[in-house]
Amino acid sequence: MKEAPFVAAEPQDTQPLARRIRGQALRMVTRAKASHIGSALSIADIVAVLYGRTLRVHPAAPDHPQRDRFILSKGHACVAVYAALAETGFIDPALLDSYGSDGSMLMAHISHKVPGAEFSTGALGHGLPFGTGKALAAKRRGQDWRTIVLTSDGEWGEGSNWEAALFAAHHGLDNLVCIIDYNKLQSLKTVDETLRLEPLHSKFEAFGWAVREVDGHDHGALVAALEAAPWEPGRPMMLIAHTIKGKGVSFMENRVEWHYRNPTPELLAQALTEIAGEKGDA
Amino acid sequence: MRNAFIEELTALAESHDHIALIVGDLGYSVIEEFADRFPDRFVNAGVAEQNMTGLAAGMASEGYHVFTYSIANFPTFRCAEQIRNDVDHHRLPVTVVAVGGGVAYGALGYSHHAVQDYALMRAMPHMTIAAPGDPLETRACLRWLVANPGPSYLRLGKAGEPRFHDSIPDVAPGRWxxxxxxxxxxxxxxxxxxxxxxxxxxxxxxxxxxxxxxxxxxxxxxxxxxxxxxxxxxxxxxxxxxxxxxxxxxxxxxxxxxxxxxxxxxxxxxxxxxxxxxxxxxxxxxx
Structure with missing residues (x-):
């Protein structure tokens, strides 16, 4: 029997979705007194575009064989994805209240036990090799779903990522997209001061990937790049998304301490006001 | 043991189209028949064991039972975190296969001595260790692993081990x-x-x-x-x-x-x- 074609969820307006993701992420880390809010705000627009528009997924069938696979390799930024899963119907939004508390499904690194999450990470350099295995499986079986892996920039210090980069190009995995959240700030200092990645674009080109660069907070640019996939037959895709760590909250932007700190109630209120802006819907 | 392994795996792959073999650029004169018969289920991942293991977990999450194959410590210690997080924690059907268990590669030196691998593998909660004692136990273990897919470690000697059983024994975890x-x-x-x-x-x-x-x-x-x-x-x-x-x-x-x-x-x-x-x-x- 032929399987019924997979129907992805209806696209939605990604701007308000991104504001709600930011708002939920801020509330979650505040309640849980958890870290990594800067990393989550950095990817909020990318995640909003993925779940609101470009990923072929549906909350009614989170394990559908024809769905796109999205892997968050920077598992410490999981609040952005949990918020997106709640805002798009994969999990009950009330579950977000339990984030990081004893016995919650929502641990402070992304967990595959959460509906809609493919893979648990937390140790860096694991998402791309795993996603490469998924992309190879799809190729070998002639299936047309895509694998999208979101990595941080700092985690490109991990050798396993470069092993996967070689492999994906060698095997022509043009069903694989890797998005780098290139906020240029890692755990202690900037990427440039820690372990330089530049020239990143030409590095990946030299590895055999099709490479594009976008403003990682420009929804139109993100949608255009992701919807144009595959960019070149036979090449995996590297989307270098230039981002700002802590994006959307003035006192968090480009500040390394917000890799660790959690907001006081007063700072949360201020942050939510900034996120909501004139719209009032964060 | 090595020959019993590849013969049995090739036979099992004939009747199980989800069995895949990924090698870490090793297996000369061992893996060729499998590679020739099942090219769409064979991968040489190159000298890159961390990616080999993450890749295997990714394929396993899509329905394959993946066997990763290399020598001694390369498919275990080199990629211990991938085995721990990607394979064992997700309870995926990946069988890590090491040839040269113990000091089978004695003269090649410490890098090739697998004498701490049980310690590593038995610390993982969902891992089944398969350490056959002769070629017939090798076949028995493989059949059990394919029938009961999950995180597993198959530790082989090299070649030419004597046969101690008359026929393929019944095996199950924990059973002497x-x-x-x-x-x-x-x-x-x-x-x-x-x-x-x-x-x-x-x-x-x-x-x-x-x-x-x-x-x-x-x-x-x-x-x-x-x-x-x-x-x-x-x-x-x-x-x-x-x-x-x-x-x-x-x-x-x-x-x-x-x-x-x-x-x-x-x-x-x-x-x-x-x-x-x-x-x-x-x-x-x-x-």
């Missing part, structure tokens, strides 16, 4: 398999290729092999230990974190712990380069 009749009060119990050492040290005692074991299978050990006055374990692995330790832990705090006498390789061999039989003798496994 009798290999030689004899005095059943004081017995020898080996895992892996140390079966050969057990057979040569039997001196009238019964010899048992335990080719499949795991953290969960510890629970089955006290009842089997209770049937014997003395259980001497043998393994081509260091004592620390090894098979004898595992068995002793299963009865820790009870009088039965005193019945277990582990024989394992002395850490002295870690600074030595010699052939397998010499290292096994210096290490105290063989006499």
């Amino acid at each position: 398999v009798k290999v030689r009749d004899g005095d059943d009060d004081s017995i020898l119990l080996s895992t892996g290729a140390a079966l050969g050492a057990a057979m040569s040290r039997a001196e009238g005692r019964a010899v048992w092999s335990l080719p499949l074991w795991s953290m969960a299978a510890k629970a089955d050990q006290p009842a089997q230990i209770a049937r014997h006055e003395r259980v001497t374990t043998l393994e081509d692995h260091l004592a620390d974190g090894g098979f004898g330790s595992w068995l002793t832990e299963s009865v820790a705090g009870t009088p039965a712990a005193g019945r277990i006498e582990p024989i394992a390789l002395s850490a002295e061999i870690c600074d030595r380069v010699a052939g397998q039989s010499t290292l096994n003798r210096i290490g105290g496994l063989t006499l």
Whole structure:
């Protein structure tokens, strides 16, 4: 029997979705007194575009064989994805209240036990090799779903990522997209001061990937790049998304301490006001 | 064992179209037939074991039972975190296969001595260790692993190990398999290729092999230990974190712990380069 074609969820307006993701992420880390809010705000627009528009997924069938696979390799930024899963119907939004508390499904690194999450990470350099295995499986079986892996920039210090980069190009995995959240700030200092990645674009080109660069907070640019996939037959895709760590909250932007700190109630209120802006819907 | 492994895997792949083999650029004169017959289920990942293992987990998450294949410590220690997080934590059907268990590659030196691999693998909660003692146990273990897919580690010797069974034995995690009749009060119990050492040290005692074991299978050990006055374990692995330790832990705090006498390789061999039989003798496994 032929399987019924997979129907992805209806696209939605990604701007308000991104504001709600930011708002939920801020509330979650505040309640849980958890870290990594800067990393989550950095990817909020990318995640909003993925779940609101470009990923072929549906909350009614989170394990559908024809769905796109999205892997968050920077598992410490999981609040952005949990918020997106709640805002798009994969999990009950009330579950977000339990984030990081004893016995919650929502641990402070992304967990595959959460509906809609493919893979648990937390140790860096694991998402791309795993996603490469998924992309190879799809190729070998002639299936047309895509694998999208979101990595941080700092985690490109991990050798396993470069092993996967070689492999994906060698095997022509043009069903694989890797998005780098290139906020240029890692755990202690900037990427440039820690372990330089530049020239990143030409590095990946030299590895055999099709490479594009976008403003990682420009929804139109993100949608255009992701919807144009595959960019070149036979090449995996590297989307270098230039981002700002802590994006959307003035006192968090480009500040390394917000890799660790959690907001006081007063700072949360201020942050939510900034996120909501004139719209009032964060 | 290596030949029994690849023959059996190739036969199983014929009837199970989800079996895939990923090698870490090793397996010359071993893997060619599998690669030729099942090109869409064979990958040479190159000299990149971390990616090999993450890749295997990714494929396993899409319905494959993936066997990763390399020598000694390369598919285990080099990618220990991928095994721990990607394979074991997600309970994915990936079987890590290492050839050259123990000091089978003796003269190649410490880099090629797999004498701490049990310690690593048995610390993972969902991992089944398959350490066959002869070519027939190798086939039995493989059939069990394919029928019961999950995180697993298959530790092989090299080639040319003697055959100790007459037919393919029944195996299951934690279940001892009798290999030689004899005095059943004081017995020898080996895992892996140390079966050969057990057979040569039997001196009238019964010899048992335990080719499949795991953290969960510890629970089955006290009842089997209770049937014997003395259980001497043998393994081509260091004592620390090894098979004898595992068995002793299963009865820790009870009088039965005193019945277990582990024989394992002395850490002295870690600074030595010699052939397998010499290292096994210096290490105290063989006499």
